Amino acid sequence: MAHTNGIRRPPIGQWFLIQGVVLVLVGLAFWLKSAVACYSAFLGGLVFLLPHGYFAFKAFRYSGARAAKQIMSSFYQGEAGKLILCAILFTMVFKWIQPLDVAALFLTFAIMLVTNLVTPFLANGRAQRN
Known part of the structure; x- marks a missing residue:
């Protein structure tokens, strides 16, 4: 049996599931x-999750080592696209959603940011227990 030392892709689906659960819990708390x-919180979470989904898709x-240039290019494209999408989504929310609880929107966005930082540790801890 051949042993490979390749770098595995992160479990993106599992990460988004964890973040989705956090978003639902935060949205329900704001309810x-x-x-x-409540809907402002969900919008804040979506403004975070949708651009990060785009980044994950691109990045x-x-x-593999042979695709190093493509990987770097994809990361840069993903990050640029994520920032642009985030700006567009915030603009759309502020322009078209009234009434809006701005505090709930931004607080949920910030909670999702922190969740994004800890999700890999939560997912890895869960994988080690299984």
Whole structure:
């Protein structure tokens, strides 16, 4: 049996599942405040998740040492696209969604940012227990 030392792709689907669960829990918590806070929180989470989904699609479509240039190019394209999508989505929310709980929107976006930082550790801990 051949042993490979290749770098594995991160479990993106598992990461998005964890982040999606966090978004639902945060959105439901804001529902206790008001319906406006609830949908504003969900929008803040989506403004985070959709661009990160685009980044994941772009950044992790190539693998292997032979694809190093493609990998770097994809990472840069993914990051640029993520920032542009984020700006567009925030603009759309502020332009078209009224009433809006701005605090719930930004707080949920910030919670999703922190969740994004800890998700790999949560996923790895879960994989080690299995």
